[in-house]
Amino acid sequence: MSPLELNKESGPREVFCGLTSIVWLHRRMPDAFFLVVGSRTCAHLIQSAAGVMIFAEPRFGTAILEEKDLAGLADANEELDRVVDKLIDRRPEIKTLFLVGSCPSEVIKLDLATVAERLSKKFIGKVRVVNYSGSGIETTFTQGEDGALKALIPLMKETNENQLLLVGTLANSVEDRFIKIFKKMGIEKVQSLPPRQSMDLPAIGKNTKVLLTQPYLSETIRSLQHKGCEIIYAPFPLGIEGSTKWFLAAAEAFKINAIKVHEILAPLTDRARKSLEVHKSILKGKKLFLLPESQLEIPLARFLHNELGMELIEVGTPYLNRDLMKTELDLLPQNTTIVEGQHVEKQLDRVRASSPDLVVCGMGLANPLEAEGIHTKWSIEMVFSPIHGIDQASDLAALFSKPLKRNEILSTKLLATN
Amino acid sequence: MELTLWTYEGPPHVGAMRIASSMKDLHYVLHAPQGDTYADLLFTMIERRGKRPPVTYTTFQARDLGGDTAELVKRNIQEAVDRFKPKALLVGESCTAELIQDQPGALAKGMGFEIPIVNLELPAYSKKENWGASETFYQIIRNLLKEKSTNQSINPDRWKSLGRRPKVNILGATLLGFRCRDDVIEIQRILSEQGIDTNVVAPLGSSPDDILRITEAELNICLYPEIAESSCEWLKKNFGMEYTSIIPIGISNTINFLKDLHSKLDLPLLNQEELENKSKLPWYSKSVDSNYLTGKRVFIFGDGTHVISAAKVAKEELGFEVVGIGTYSREMARKVRSMAKELGLEALITNNYLEVEDAIKSSSPELVLGTQMERHSAKRLGIPCAVISTPMHVQDVPARYSPQMGWEGANVIFDDWVHPLMMGLEEHLIDMFKHDFEFVDGHQSHLGHTSMKSSLAFDDYKDLGKDISKEVNHISWTASGKEELSKVPFFVRGKVKSNTEKYAISKGIIEINDEIIYDAKAHFS
Numbered sequence: 001m002s003p004l005e006l007n008k009e010s011g012p013r014e015v016f017c018g019l020t021s022i023v024w025l026h027r028r029m030p031d032a033f034f035l036v037v038g039s040r041t042c043a044h045l046i047q048s049a050a051g052v053m054i055f056a057e058p059r060f061g062t063a064i065l066e067e068k069d070l071a072g073l074a075d076a077n078e079e080l081d082r083v084v085d086k087l088i089d090r091r092p093e094i095k096t097l098f099l100v101g102s103c104p105s106e107v108i109k110l111d112l113a114t115v116a117e118r119l120s121k122k123f124i125g126k127v128r129v130v131n132y133s134g135s136g137i138e139t140t141f142t143q144g145e146d147g148a149l150k151a152l153i154p155l156m157k158e159t160n161e162n163q164l165l166l167v168g169t170l171a172n173s174v175e176d177r178f179i180k181i182f183k184k185m186g187i188e189k190v191q192s193l194p195p196r197q198s199m200d201l202p203a204i205g206k207n208t209k210v211l212l213t214q215p216y217l218s219e220t221i222r223s224l225q226h227k228g229c230e231i232i233y234a235p236f237p238l239g240i241e242g243s244t245k246w247f248l249a250a251a252e253a254f255k256i257n258a259i260k261v262h263e264i265l266a267p268l269t270d271r272a273r274k275s276l277e278v279h280k281s282i283l284k285g286k287k288l289f290l291l292p293e294s295q296l297e298i299p300l301a302r303f304l305h306n307e308l309g310m311e312l313i314e315v316g317t318p319y320l321n322r323d324l325m326k327t328e329l330d331l332l333p334q335n336t337t338i339v340e341g342q343h344v345e346k347q348l349d350r351v352r353a354s355s356p357d358l359v360v361c362g363m364g365l366a367n368p369l370e371a372e373g374i375h376t377k378w379s380i381e382m383v384f385s386p387i388h389g390i391d392q393a394s395d396l397a398a399l400f401s402k403p404l405k406r407n408e409i410l411s412t413k414l415l416a417t418n
Numbered sequence: 419m420e421l422t423l424w425t426y427e428g429p430p431h432v433g434a435m436r437i438a439s440s441m442k443d444l445h446y447v448l449h450a451p452q453g454d455t456y457a458d459l460l461f462t463m464i465e466r467r468g469k470r471p472p473v474t475y476t477t478f479q480a481r482d483l484g485g486d487t488a489e490l491v492k493r494n495i496q497e498a499v500d501r502f503k504p505k506a507l508l509v510g511e512s513c514t515a516e517l518i519q520d521q522p523g524a525l526a527k528g529m530g531f532e533i534p535i536v537n538l539e540l541p542a543y544s545k546k547e548n549w550g551a552s553e554t555f556y557q558i559i560r561n562l563l564k565e566k567s568t569n570q571s572i573n574p575d576r577w578k579s580l581g582r583r584p585k586v587n588i589l590g591a592t593l594l595g596f597r598c599r600d601d602v603i604e605i606q607r608i609l610s611e612q613g614i615d616t617n618v619v620a621p622l623g624s625s626p627d628d629i630l631r632i633t634e635a636e637l638n639i640c641l642y643p644e645i646a647e648s649s650c651e652w653l654k655k656n657f658g659m660e661y662t663s664i665i666p667i668g669i670s671n672t673i674n675f676l677k678d679l680h681s682k683l684d685l686p687l688l689n690q691e692e693l694e695n696k697s698k699l700p701w702y703s704k705s706v707d708s709n710y711l712t713g714k715r716v717f718i719f720g721d722g723t724h725v726i727s728a729a730k731v732a733k734e735e736l737g738f739e740v741v742g743i744g745t746y747s748r749e750m751a752r753k754v755r756s757m758a759k760e761l762g763l764e765a766l767i768t769n770n771y772l773e774v775e776d777a778i779k780s781s782s783p784e785l786v787l788g789t790q791m792e793r794h795s796a797k798r799l800g801i802p803c804a805v806i807s808t809p810m811h812v813q814d815v816p817a818r819y820s821p822q823m824g825w826e827g828a829n830v831i832f833d834d835w836v837h838p839l840m841m842g843l844e845e846h847l848i849d850m851f852k853h854d855f856e857f858v859d860g861h862q863s864h865l866g867h868t869s870m871k872s873s874l875a876f877d878d879y880k881d882l883g884k885d886i887s888k889e890v891n892h893i894s895w896t897a898s899g900k901e902e903l904s905k906v907p908f909f910v911r912g913k914v915k916s917n918t919e920k921y922a923i924s925k926g927i928i929e930i931n932d933e934i935i936y937d938a939k940a941h942f943s
Binding site for chain 2: 011012013014015016017018019020037039040041043044045047048049054056057058060061062063064065066067069070076079080082083086087103104106107108135136137138140345362363364365366367368370371
């Protein structure tokens with residue numbers, strides 16, 4: 001273990017709940033619908049995070065619990081049946097329906113697993129119904145995706161075929177790029193979870209080797225292991241270093257010569273190094289503070305320190321899975337302060353005291369910090385932008401150099417906020 | 419359970435946050451799980467606030483539920499009071515905490531603080547945002563002022579005996595309220611022109627100390643009944659303070675508001691004849707370019723206050739024809755229904771935006787006045803739209819001064835409602851020259867509402883007549899029929915099509931040609 005400072009903190013948090021991951025999951029699988037069983041708060045949260053108004057009808061919604069649902073649970077099943085009937089009648093193109101548990105549905109112990117099972121039978125051959133929890137009392141932000149993917153695993157068929165399974169939502173363009181590189185390396189069969197259509201779930205089995213594209217999928221990994229899949233432990237494919245080690249780990253698992261991988265990646269790496277230079281000139285030596293949100297914080301810190309020369313003040317993460325993150329932690333500089341969990345007030349005190357050049361934080365905190373003269377980057381952009389892989393390294397770097405460049409253009413002296 | 423794809427209002431505790439964030443020296447401890455902090459971004463992103471809302475979320479987790487969540491609540495209350503040193507503390511729950519019944523308000527009251535503790539009970543499973551805001555404002559006023567309550571009634575003309583100018587309070591403006599920031603400035607300007615002083619503006623910009631000063635004024639101006647009516651009622655009951663309930667949106671409403679205010683204060687309204695000229699709206703409406711506005715079909719949807727005012731302005735001050743009206747606000751349903759009745763319409767009361775979209779389609783308006791959601795619906799239907807109501811969008815917090823109320827508000831309304839339409843002379847010219855070969859179809863609007871091309875492909879508008887599509891499957895349109903239909907202005911084309919089809923069905927006609935369209939037109943006229 002590297003001599004890192006690993007701290008835990010608890011208190012009031014400023015982090016999204018797992019429901020928020022619906023915002024990118026529904027885009028990845030256009031034949032799926034996400035029905036949150038929750039409160040008006042859940043509905044309001046998702047629409048506030050997702051810009052719902054741009055859709056004629058979004059592929060996600062909320063079955064809002066009302067007083068009569070809480071008074072007597074007897075009719076909760078009937079109520080859900082009625083809501084789902086109405087939904088499927090209106091949206092015949094839906095192939096997979098995710099029933100998503102929320103804080104209130106968990107607290108009143110609404111058994112969505114049984115409901116999903118019953119509805120699956122009812123709509124057999126038409127719509128598959130699965131369930132998971134995106135509740136804030138159990139999950140943060142990206143963990144919602146973990147739950148959703150885990151819920152799909154029982155639907156996946158078995159195969160003994162030798163294959164690589166990429167797990168975690170990727171931008172389609174990045175996924176295509178990765179598959180092309182793996183083919184060059186000699187890995188012919190590459191599958192993805194989640195797939196681009198919910199009905200195209202890959203088959204899995206003991207000859208399936210799993211490579212994570214996202215760091216927040218602890219539960220999904222455990223389930224895949226139970227199904228006999230082999231997990232390839234590697235740093236995450238962010239930046240040149242992470243992506244290279246990620247490809248090399250896959251090569252090793254498939255007994256492909258590392259020299260071949262280096263040959264394939266060399267032109268990409270050269271190109272990426274050159275394009276990182278401009279960002280490095282802005283970011284080098286600048287002090288970075290990452291507040292917890294997406295669990296991408298540790299890989300991002302590693303990229304921003306090792307490849308762009310930023311100094312790490314504090315790396316926050318909502319949750320730290322030491323097994324999955326071990327390879328990443330090993331790459332961090334000594335004495336890096338990592339804080340798992342959050343006490344938002346105390347953390348903001350530390351932000352102010354350390355006068356960072358850049359803070360990575362959620363949207364609720366960004367403008368207030370900017371108003372104090374502290375520059376910020378919204379963490380939510382990391383889960384919506386194509387940032388994975390060597391070819392995207394400079395785009396990823398640009399997300400962080402832009403706020404600093406912007407600051408140079410705009411004279412802060414002229415800025416006044418309310 | 420209610421299937422909801424989108425909701426006009428958030429939960430009631432977001433209403434409470436609007437009050438807390440609007441005020442100073444106040445803190446709100448909200449017993450809530452992780453994730454409820456999303457509401458902070460409504461303020462920091464939509465309103466571009468440079469301050470975090472003054473809210474501490476207890477952030478309880480599943481593993482806390484077996485243990486002592488009450489201790490967690492108390493720890494957060496203590497930390498919030500120590501850190502923020504508020505002059506009053508709001509304590510409440512979000513939807514999930516309501517289920518575990520820790521009664522955080524009672525816990526806070528037992529902790530021995532010297533500051534007033536306002537316990538908020540906002541039923542999350544039956545009420546919504548505006549109700550929550552109204553209840554919170556009412557509870558703050560009640561809690562802070564109940565000790566001061568006396569049997570003596572505040573006489574609205576007591577300013578005379580006190581030897582000073584009359585003083586009034588302006589109540590109801592909040593963050594995330596539609597143009598509240600500028601409405602308050604406009605109303606204060608108008609009052610000062612009339613020799614009336616503003617005592618307290620609340621909740622926007624006020625502190626608990628200001629709330630304690632409310633009774634120093636002669637009367638209250640209830641600017642947004644959704645937020646302030648229950649507070650004004652309480653102040654009337656307990657202090658005898660009168661309040662005005664005319665919403666000063668539009669010229670006649672602003673004048674009536676002033677007349678009412680002056681008569682209550684027993685202050686002569688000296689410059690009455692000048693008032694009409696304070697805004698450009700009356701003349702702009704009368705000017706010849708506005709010929710084309712007369713009789714424009716308008717559909718109105720939003721919160722209660724803005725919908726009712728908009729209907730009056732649209733009908734009386736711009737000469738529009740109101741063809742549909744509705745609100746998402748159950749609390750304002752009665753008032754909107756009575757306005758609808760005056761207009762000979764039936765009000766649509768719904769929280770379902772798809773129902774609103776259907777109502778827009780079936781009433782074939784030429785202009786929609788609605789919320790940001792109706793702006794999107796109208797865009798899909800190719801109908802111009804102006805936004806008149808919450809829920810708020812970053813566009814509804816313009817950099818420029820842009821009130822809805824008072825004289826300048828009337829100017830803003832004229833521009834905002836008329837600019838999405840074609841300019842009068844321009845429309846007239848297009849109509850004259852549309853058969854010329856140089857004319858490029860689709861460029862009618864100077865604002866680029868390109869979806870209102872007059873020669874839409876036949877299939878593009880078939881959905882406009884969706885409601886009867888099932889029965890008309892066997893009806894076909896001949897080439898001449900289609901051509902004639904394409905000459906009908908886009909905004910009534912759906913209606914003409916469905917009426918013609920209805921007519922054809924009733925006559926047993928299975929092929930519609932140009933003559934049938936004229937037969938149907940004659941039949942329905």
